[in-house]
Amino acid sequence: MENFNFYSPTEFVFGKGRASEAGTFVKKHGGSKVLIHYGGGSAVRSGLIGVVRKSLDDAGVAYCELGGVRPNPRDTLVYKGTELCRKEGVDFILAVGGGSVIDSSKAIALAVPYDGDFWDMYSGHPVEKALPVATVLTIAAAGSEGSGNSVITKEDGMLKRSTRSDLLRPKFSIMDPALTQTLPAYQTACGATDIMAHVFERYFTNTKEVEITDRLCEAVLLTIVKETPRVIADPDNYDARANIMWAGMVAHNNICGVGRQQDWNSHGLEHELSGLYDVTHGAGLAVIMPSWMEYVHGHNVMRFCQMATRIFGCQMNFEDPEATALEGIKRFRSFLHSIGMPINFAELGAKEEDIPKLVEKLGIGDGTRAGFMELNADDVAAIYKIAAHAEL
Amino acid sequence: MENFNFYSPTEFVFGKGRASEAGTFVKKHGGSKVLIHYGGGSAVRSGLIGVVRKSLDDAGVAYCELGGVRPNPRDTLVYKGTELCRKEGVDFILAVGGGSVIDSSKAIALAVPYDGDFWDMYSGHPVEKALPVATVLTIAAAGSEGSGNSVITKEDGMLKRSTRSDLLRPKFSIMDPALTQTLPAYQTACGATDIMAHVFERYFTNTKEVEITDRLCEAVLLTIVKETPRVIADPDNYDARANIMWAGMVAHNNICGVGRQQDWNSHGLEHELSGLYDVTHGAGLAVIMPSWMEYVHGHNVMRFCQMATRIFGCQMNFEDPEATALEGIKRFRSFLHSIGMPINFAELGAKEEDIPKLVEKLGIGDGTRAGFMELNADDVAAIYKIAAHAEL
Numbered sequence: 039m040e041n042f043n044f045y046s047p048t049e050f051v052f053g054k055g056r057a058s059e060a061g062t063f064v065k066k067h068g069g070s071k072v073l074i075h076y077g078g079g080s081a082v083r084s085g086l087i088g089v090v091r092k093s094l095d096d097a098g099v100a101y102c103e104l105g106g107v108r109p110n111p112r113d114t115l116v117y118k119g120t121e122l123c124r125k126e127g128v129d130f131i132l133a134v135g136g137g138s139v140i141d142s143s144k145a146i147a148l149a150v151p152y153d154g155d156f157w158d159m160y161s162g163h164p165v166e167k168a169l170p171v172a173t174v175l176t177i178a179a180a181g182s183e184g185s186g187n188s189v190i191t192k193e194d195g196m197l198k199r200s201t202r203s204d205l206l207r208p209k210f211s212i213m214d215p216a217l218t219q220t221l222p223a224y225q226t227a228c229g230a231t232d233i234m235a236h237v238f239e240r241y242f243t244n245t246k247e248v249e250i251t252d253r254l255c256e257a258v259l260l261t262i263v264k265e266t267p268r269v270i271a272d273p274d275n276y277d278a279r280a281n282i283m284w285a286g287m288v289a290h291n292n293i294c295g296v297g298r299q300q301d302w303n304s305h306g307l308e309h310e311l312s313g314l315y316d317v318t319h320g321a322g323l324a325v326i327m328p329s330w331m332e333y334v335h336g337h338n339v340m341r342f343c344q345m346a347t348r349i350f351g352c353q354m355n356f357e358d359p360e361a362t363a364l365e366g367i368k369r370f371r372s373f374l375h376s377i378g379m380p381i382n383f384a385e386l387g388a389k390e391e392d393i394p395k396l397v398e399k400l401g402i403g404d405g406t407r408a409g410f411m412e413l414n415a416d417d418v419a420a421i422y423k424i425a426a427h428a429e430l
Numbered sequence: 431m432e433n434f435n436f437y438s439p440t441e442f443v444f445g446k447g448r449a450s451e452a453g454t455f456v457k458k459h460g461g462s463k464v465l466i467h468y469g470g471g472s473a474v475r476s477g478l479i480g481v482v483r484k485s486l487d488d489a490g491v492a493y494c495e496l497g498g499v500r501p502n503p504r505d506t507l508v509y510k511g512t513e514l515c516r517k518e519g520v521d522f523i524l525a526v527g528g529g530s531v532i533d534s535s536k537a538i539a540l541a542v543p544y545d546g547d548f549w550d551m552y553s554g555h556p557v558e559k560a561l562p563v564a565t566v567l568t569i570a571a572a573g574s575e576g577s578g579n580s581v582i583t584k585e586d587g588m589l590k591r592s593t594r595s596d597l598l599r600p601k602f603s604i605m606d607p608a609l610t611q612t613l614p615a616y617q618t619a620c621g622a623t624d625i626m627a628h629v630f631e632r633y634f635t636n637t638k639e640v641e642i643t644d645r646l647c648e649a650v651l652l653t654i655v656k657e658t659p660r661v662i663a664d665p666d667n668y669d670a671r672a673n674i675m676w677a678g679m680v681a682h683n684n685i686c687g688v689g690r691q692q693d694w695n696s697h698g699l700e701h702e703l704s705g706l707y708d709v710t711h712g713a714g715l716a717v718i719m720p721s722w723m724e725y726v727h728g729h730n731v732m733r734f735c736q737m738a739t740r741i742f743g744c745q746m747n748f749e750d751p752e753a754t755a756l757e758g759i760k761r762f763r764s765f766l767h768s769i770g771m772p773i774n775f776a777e778l779g780a781k782e783e784d785i786p787k788l789v790e791k792l793g794i795g796d797g798t799r800a801g802f803m804e805l806n807a808d809d810v811a812a813i814y815k816i817a818a819h820a821e822l
Contacts, residue, residue, distance in 0.1 A: 039607075039672035041445025046438060052689065053433025215431075247669035250653045250677045257645035264641055277639035280431035280689070285642045293685065297444065297672070 039248055039297040046291045048184050049210040052284065054276075056212045057089045057174050060132065061097030067170060067209040069130025072101040073123050075143045076134045077108070081176065086217065090134055090174060102126045107135060110191045110198065110312050110319070111142040113157060120149040120156065123169070133173045133208075137180020137232075137319075140173050144188035144206045147171045157199075160190055165203035173211040177218055178283040179229030179320060181236055181290025183211035191313055197399075198313040213287070215279035223270050227377040228320025230266040233286045234259060235323040239302045240295035242334075242341060242410040252344070254294040259349045261285045266377050301409040304330045307421060310396045315388055324379035325386050328371040329425035332364075334411040339363045345370075368430075375430055383426040390426040393419055431640055431689040438683045440576050441602040444676065446668070448604045449481045449566050452524065453489030459562060459601040461522025464493040465515050467535045468526045469500070473568065478609065482526055482566060494518045499527060502583045502590065502704055502711070503534040505549060512541040512548065515561075525565045525600075529572020529624075529711075532565050536580035536598045539563045549591075552582055557595035565603040569610055570675040571621030571712060573628055573682025575603035583705055589791075590705040605679070607671035615662050619769040620712025622658040625678045626651060627715040631694045632687035634726075634733060634802040644736075646686040651741045653677045658769050693801040696722045699813060702788045707780055716771035717778045720763040721817035724756075729803040731755045737762075760822075767822055775818040782818040785811055 049067075051059060064072055074090060081087050082105070094101050104119050122128070123146060133143035147169040149156035159165050173183045182188070186207045189200040218226070241255045261281055268278040288294065307330065308322040335342045339359050346352040346366020350373070355362045371381055380386040397419050406412045413421075441459075443451060456464055466482060473479050474497070486493050496511050514520070515538060525535035539561040541548035551557050565575045574580070578598040583590045610618070633647045653673050660670040680686065699722065700714040727734045731751050738744040738758020742765070747754045763773055772778040789811050798804045805813075 039445075039669055039676075041448065042442075044442040044444065045440075047441075048437075049439075050434075050436040052436065053431070056433065248673070249656055250649065250673045250680065253649035253652050254646065254680070257642070257649045260645050261642045277431055281640070281642045284431075284689070288642065288646070288685070293680070297676070 040245060040299070042296040044292065044296045045204050046184060046207065046293065048208045048291070050184070050287065051210055051212045054214060054216050056214050057086060057217070058093050060090045060174055060212060061093035061095070061099055063210045063212070064094065064099050064130055064132065064172065065097045067130070067172065069099060069170065071126065071128050072099055072130045072132050073119065073126070073128045073146070074101050074103045074132050074134055075107065075119060075139055075146065076103070076105045077136070077139050078105070081134055084220065086174070086176070087134060090132070102128065107139045107142045109138050110316055111138040113190055113192045115142060116145040116149055116156060116190060119146040123150045129169060131169055131171045133171065134176070136175065136177035137182045140180065140182035140208075141188040141190060143171050143173070144168070144182070145190050147206065148201070157192065159201045160199040165201060165205055168203070168205040170209045171206065172209045175211055175213045175217070175283070177221060177225060177229050178279070178286035179232045181233070181286050183208060183213065184287040184291035187290070189309070196313040198309040213283050215276055215283045218279050218283065219274050219276070221273070223273070224378055225318070226269055226273070227266065227379055228318045229286065230262050230282060230377060231320040231324045231374060231379055233282070233289045234262050235304060235327055236289040237294060238327060239305060240298065240300050241345065242301050243298045244410060245298035248298045251294055251296065251298055254288070256348050258285045258289045258294060263349060263373060270377055303407055303409045303413055306400065306407060307418060310399045311386070311388055313399065314392065314396065315386070317386055317388070321380055321386055324374040325382060325388070325425045325428065326421070328367055328374070328381070329428055330421050331367045331370070332424055333417065333421045335360070335363050335367065337411040342366055371428065372430055381430065382428040388426070390423070393422045393426070396422055432637060432691070434688040436684060436688045437596050438576060438599065438685065440600045440683070442576070442605060442679065443602055444605045446606060446608050448606050449478060449609070450485050452482045452566055452604060453485035453487070453491055455602045455604070456486065456491050456522055456524065456564065457489045459522070459564065461491060461562065463518065463520050464491055464522045464524050465511065465518070465520045465538070466493050466495045466524050466526055467499065467511060467531055467538065468495070468497045469528070469531050470497070473526055476612065478566070478568070479526060482524070494520065499531045499534045501530050502708055503530040505582055505584045507534060508537040508541055508548060508582060511538040515542045521561060523561055523563045525563065526568070528567065528569035529574045532563075532572065532574035532600075533580040533582060535563050535565070536560070536574070537582050539598065540593070549584065551593045552591040557593060557597055560595070560597040562601045563598065564601045567603055567605045567609070567675070569613060569617060569621050570671070570678035571624045573625070573678050575600060575605065576679040576683035579682070581701070588705045590701040605675050607668055607675045610671050610675065611666050611668070613665070615665070616770055617710070618661055618665070619658065619771055620710045621678065622654050622674060622769060623712040623716045623766060623771055625674070625681045626654050627696060627719055628681040629686060630719060631697060632690065632692050633737065634693050635690045636802060637690035640690045643686055643688065643690055646680070648740050650677045650681045650686060655741060655765060662769055695799055695801045695805055698792065698799060699810060702791045703778070703780055705791070706784065706788065707778070709778055709780070713772050713778055716766040717774060717780070717817045717820065718813070720759055720766070720773070721820055722813050723759045723762070724816055725809065725813045726803040727752070727755050727759065734758055763820065764822055773822065774820040780818070782815070785814045785818070788814055
């Protein structure tokens, strides 16, 4: 196991009806003027924004509001939010929504106290300061409610880039599984796929002898495999929703990933897809991740056998381990298909002829991307090609 | 799933050689005058206290010291430490040792700012204030490095009682698995047993549909079952030590236990054993826990089948589930025996004729103890009786 630091100071406030406590927790964590940041009209129409407003009123906390966050959140709204916060003297950002809203909130939190263009922090500049952020989560997916990560898309050129700092970990996150019961099945499945991907990016490692984090990763994966079909079949299954929601946090606050080399190439390759076509991140991952697995499985067949047997219930073929590895990948893709995810470029709305453009935007040049298996530009093109033609 | 709050703000500093960073982290978390609290001479002889002193010196942080913490730490030393801290103006407690040292440190942290007898807080009075505590951990066992719990024994009457508050969660915990390599096999095995018990107390629940926390519990248990025999066979196996150490934290910071009813009756019954005979907590748990399981298994046979098949590799007997449940409990006891734990009163050094005294000290009277299965005084006596006579 490698040396590591792990710091997850977010206070999680989990369960039915907890959104009405938002004001109490903002006050507890020192906020006096809040920006309520949200997405489309659904948070308003559902009455959730109203509940949050009332709880802030009851706690005597002032606020202003900015909606309009889109999936794959844009730098343009971050600039707008930053200006608003500075003008209004905001000292606390409350994200009411899913991963995109939280990521946009984190970007604003970075931008307000920064003396320059916040995009610097998404281009390698270290994070030194941020306003406190908190969340009222409405979809189990990104894990941004417990992570220090944020992903933003620069509208000029549709560049999707990320940053990470413990300063961006939310002060508190209110997680009410009931809020996810009204999500369309497709969004629910995209979220489940994103959660699985967060775990697989940690699971496929070259670090030896990491039993505890292997087993924690498998705990999350087994939960998603069990619970997702249940919520697709019955959107009102609160307990299944609750299991998925807590699994989504565990998947990405890094308790499953400490002390081991991680991969993140599937996320990298997907970011170019959702950057170019504006597709949902989880859907892009459903197309990329099994294709990445097929391309790299020979790098460590036994690790794929571990996945196949422990997660997807395959019988180990001791005479032909590679058959087990490939069977596991096949079952993963079938699972994704069964919950309504696309599995190839056509189903996603991507085009094979764009592969050179996708590879170019990744910016590998003559170099390689580190990870479970090091990838050069040809490797990446080959993975996109598998993804273009994938079938059950 | 039940509603819950989860807050684990401890900064974990994990890996080889990290103790030399103690001073840096004390300073980061605001300490200016530290009490270094430790146990016997081994922390001094091993040079660990020297490393900590030097790191505090290097960081320009003042300190005083108090050793002498014993297993099942006593109130008497807490009073002594409290007096010392008040006299010296200590504002930060640094525990260097295992669960007993950390628990004693937490008690001192409560006592210093409290205007009364700190034992109040171990008798039901809520915790309102505490000095910051941090740890340099030397054994994987109690999970006190990540928990808000503390257990203290009142010397007058050997009463063992506990308290809990998020205020007692350590600010940081330095966890170097290499420090555990010099532990005797018996202490290592006691620690592993304690870790398993922390999980089982959460695993045996009446809450339905808690797949994610079930699976997280199983992740820790599978890790301990795999890694403990390896460190018993080869005490210098760093990776196995590291897996056990991180598992020990995950087992008890409550990420495995949120949203579900928990039990804790085995701990309750064991506390009277270690209170009366001053045996190691883990050894007492090895005698009590399988006996408790035998007594209560009929309350939910299927849950014990889940344990038997998922943790101990039993084949499910679909014609006779109870046989599977009992086989799982048998394998758990055999596992404990295989790592050198006692499995009955004689091996522990307890006496069957003391059972009435043990039951009386538990203070149930005509009432019951809540939990997975409600227990009255007769139930408890029956469990102690099974423990007295247990065999492989």
